[in-house]
Amino acid sequence: MKMQPWLGSRLLLLLLLPLTALPDTQSLGSEDQALMGSRGPVVVIVGAGISGIAAAEKLHKSGLKNVKILEATGRTGGRIHTQSFAKGLVEIGAQLINGPSPGNPIFQLASQFGLLGPDALLEENQKMYFHNYPPSTLVIYSSSGKIINPEELKNITELYNTWLEEARNFTSGVCDPKDSVGNFIQQKALNSSQEWDKELAEKNMAYLRAMLNMKCCASAAHSMDYVALCPYGEYTILPGLDCTFPKGFESLVNRIKAPLPDGTVLLNKAVKGIHWNGSFHGDNSQVYPVKVQCEDGDSFLADHVIVTVPLGFLKKRSVDLLIPPLPPNKMQAIKNLGFGTMNKILVEFEKPFWDLNTSLIQPVWEGDSPLTEPKKDLKQNWMKKISGFVVLEPPAQMGHVLCGFIAGEESEFMETLTDEEIFSSMTDYFRTFTGNPELPPPISILRSQWHSHPFTGGSYSYVAVGSSGIDVDNLAEPLPTDKEAVKPLQILFAGEATIRNFYSTTHGALMSGWREAQRLIDKYPEIEVTNSKAKL
Numbered sequence: 388m389k390m391q392p393w394l395g396s397r398l399l400l401l402l403l404l405p406l407t408a409l410p411d412t413q414s415l416g417s418e419d420q421a422l423m424g425s426r427g428p429v430v431v432i433v434g435a436g437i438s439g440i441a442a443a444e445k446l447h448k449s450g451l452k453n454v455k456i457l458e459a460t461g462r463t464g465g466r467i468h469t470q471s472f473a474k475g476l477v478e479i480g481a482q483l484i485n486g487p488s489p490g491n492p493i494f495q496l497a498s499q500f501g502l503l504g505p506d507a508l509l510e511e512n513q514k515m516y517f518h519n520y521p522p523s524t525l526v527i528y529s530s531s532g533k534i535i536n537p538e539e540l541k542n543i544t545e546l547y548n549t550w551l552e553e554a555r556n557f558t559s560g561v562c563d564p565k566d567s568v569g570n571f572i573q574q575k576a577l578n579s580s581q582e583w584d585k586e587l588a589e590k591n592m593a594y595l596r597a598m599l600n601m602k603c604c605a606s607a608a609h610s611m612d613y614v615a616l617c618p619y620g621e622y623t624i625l626p627g628l629d630c631t632f633p634k635g636f637e638s639l640v641n642r643i644k645a646p647l648p649d650g651t652v653l654l655n656k657a658v659k660g661i662h663w664n665g666s667f668h669g670d671n672s673q674v675y676p677v678k679v680q681c682e683d684g685d686s687f688l689a690d691h692v693i694v695t696v697p698l699g700f701l702k703k704r705s706v707d708l709l710i711p712p713l714p715p716n717k718m719q720a721i722k723n724l725g726f727g728t729m730n731k732i733l734v735e736f737e738k739p740f741w742d743l744n745t746s747l748i749q750p751v752w753e754g755d756s757p758l759t760e761p762k763k764d765l766k767q768n769w770m771k772k773i774s775g776f777v778v779l780e781p782p783a784q785m786g787h788v789l790c791g792f793i794a795g796e797e798s799e800f801m802e803t804l805t806d807e808e809i810f811s812s813m814t815d816y817f818r819t820f821t822g823n824p825e826l827p828p829p830i831s832i833l834r835s836q837w838h839s840h841p842f843t844g845g846s847y848s849y850v851a852v853g854s855s856g857i858d859v860d861n862l863a864e865p866l867p868t869d870k871e872a873v874k875p876l877q878i879l880f881a882g883e884a885t886i887r888n889f890y891s892t893t894h895g896a897l898m899s900g901w902r903e904a905q906r907l908i909d910k911y912p913e914i915e916v917t918n919s920k921a922k923l
């Protein structure tokens with residue numbers, strides 16, 4: 388067994404540290420003392436996304452300084468990934484602070500670090516609840532090459548928003564657990580359509596399909612028929628007009644990780660198996676309950692491991708990632724919860740075909756309806772699932788860039804295409820919508836491929852039909868589940884999919900990392916005391 392040098396030399400390191408930084412092991416409870424002898428707890432975090440980084444920073448700040456993060460890829464940030472494109476920076480993963488207001492810790496940190504633009508800090512923007520972009524900046528294109536006046540769709544938009552609100556209200560009402568959000572909206576549409584003439588029905592149905600495509604992107608679900616109706620409202624919408632990071636979302640991750648000592652994050656360290664409930668001997672004759680085995684042969688001993696890998700990775704590896712395996716309720720949760728794909732297609736044009744005051748472009752396919760299944764021939768039809776394009780701002784710095792969103796099987800199919808195929812499909816696509824067969828092709832294209840990402844396996848989680856918020860709580864429960872266990876909190880779970888009211892978001896991921904760090908901090912109250920003594 389090859390052991391990491393940092394483990395072997397930990398004793399030496401401790402001796403070199405100033406005395407005040409040493410955990411006050413003397414005052415540890417007798418049980419803990421028996422467990423750890425004269426050392427402080429060793430924590431290994433699997434995954435350097437925002438949940439893992441936030442957990443490490445909180446532990447470190449609280450005096451639990453023996454922390455390592457093992458990250459499979461060559462970078463930190465995970466699903467927060469800023470990259471250069473066109474003339475500026477674009478987000479391959481998370482883009483917006485969803486609900487930037489005082490209750491959102493991402494917003495809190497971002498404003499504290501001075502990472503936001505002036506608009507995001509306006510108090511009136513923090514109070515705003517928003518469902519759709521202000522209509523003046525939304526431009527709706529039809530597949531017959533015409534622009535649709537949003538006024539024509541005002542009634543159906545209002546109806547749809549009421550239906551969604553009703554769907555969210557089921558949390559506190561009577562509900563069939565087999566029901567889906569998609570089915571609910573379809574029933575509403577069918578009922579209302581009795582009052583529409585043929586022309587209005589066609590227009591409204593096509594627009595409802597476009598709106599549902601957008602919702603699929605919000606849930607990263609192939610279809611809203613997969614998203615459970617009863618718990619839909621458990622997801623909490625925070626107030627605030629969604630905003631972006633002028634210097635990229637990754638600027639936040641970099642600020643959070645800055646206080647961590649060099650060598651805390653180990654990159655290209657894919658974890659293969661986590662052996663727990665054991666007694667593993669380190670080369671300092673200490674005994675640890677957990678051994679983390681990496682793909683490259685390295686292994687790490689720990690008292691506590693915080694697993695932050697995406698649900699998509701857990702779905703692929705639920706059977707053998709933990710040894711002994713996960714308890715049945717966790718296996719069920721991993722199987723039942725939804726984890727789908729939402730990708731971006733960034734398209735740069737030499738000259739914009741849209742008015743400069745446009746912020747969102749929404750495509751509507753004539754003849755579409757939420758009551759019929761999308762066509763199965765993905766090669767011909769995948770683009771029809773693209774739900775909209777955000778115009779990236781400001782064009783002077785960015786260039787003329789549209790950021791398209793696409794969810795589901797069509798999105799996964801898109802990942803398999805070559806750049807040339809995407810280029811040619813997108814050229815045809817925009818020519819169709821602008822009604823201009825001569826429209827110059829885009830000058831560059833970049834798309835995300837989250838489904839094919841070996842350590843992510845999709846975009847984010849949703850509560851699928853057949854699961855409930857209880858599954859999210861079960862996923863978050865630490866191991867061993869036995870409250871009387873001699874060695875408690877061996878394996879803890881954080882990450883976007885483990886937080887019942889804020890799953891699928893960066894703030895949810897961050898809060899889940901803090902939650903698990905706090906669980907460990909609470910277990911070692913003496914260490915916190917020592918730390919504050921050291922600060923004085």
Ligand SMILES: Cc1cc2nc3c(=O)[nH]c(=O)nc-3n(C[C@H](O)[C@H](O)[C@H](O)COP(=O)(O)OP(=O)(O)OC[C@H]3O[C@@H](n4cnc5c(N)ncnc54)[C@H](O)[C@@H]3O)c2cc1C
Nearest residue numbers: 434436437438459465466481482483658882883892893896
């Ligand atoms: C396209 C897209 C758009 C999004 N838009 C938004 C948005 O606008 N606003 C918002 O708030 N959220 C958004 N999200 C969601 C947000 O990005 C995530 O919820 C959040 O970043 C997840 O953080 P995490 O720490 O839970 O997981 P991750 O960031 O995925 O971190 C987990 C880490 O674990 C690593 N890992 C996996 N397996 C192993 C292994 N075996 N060994 C070691 N390491 C491993 C991974 O490489 C990864 O770095 C978006 C996501 C996507 C994909």
Ligand SMILES: *[C@@H]1O[C@H](CO)[C@@H](O)[C@H](O)[C@H]1NC(C)=O
Nearest residue numbers: 522523524741742743744745
């Ligand atoms: C947007 O710009 C176009 C012309 O470029 C103009 O006709 C239209 O009124 C503008 N809309 C708004 C809401 O400012």
Ligand SMILES: *[C@@H]1O[C@H](CO)[C@@H](O)[C@H](O)[C@H]1NC(C)=O
Nearest residue numbers: 537538539540541542543587
């Ligand atoms: C919207 O509904 C109102 C009344 O319910 C009706 O008068 C109006 O014509 C409708 N508008 C459209 C565009 O259908």
Ligand SMILES: *[C@@H]1O[C@H](CO)[C@@H](O)[C@H](O)[C@H]1NC(C)=O
Nearest residue numbers: 549550551552553554555556
């Ligand atoms: C949803 O519930 C809230 C609070 O109970 C209520 O005010 C609102 O009218 C409901 N909305 C719909 C569309 O039923």
Ligand SMILES: *[C@@H]1O[C@H](CO)[C@@H](O)[C@H](O)[C@H]1NC(C)=O
Nearest residue numbers: 574575577578579580581582
């Ligand atoms: C069906 O629509 C009518 C109005 O068109 C409405 O009064 C009724 O409540 C609707 N039924 C359901 C189940 O939504």
Ligand SMILES: *[C@@H]1O[C@H](CO)[C@@H](O)[C@H](O)[C@H]1NC(C)=O
Nearest residue numbers: 663664665710711712714867
């Ligand atoms: C953990 O180990 C104990 C004692 O060896 C055993 O009784 C228990 O079943 C184990 N738990 C799991 C989940 O394997």
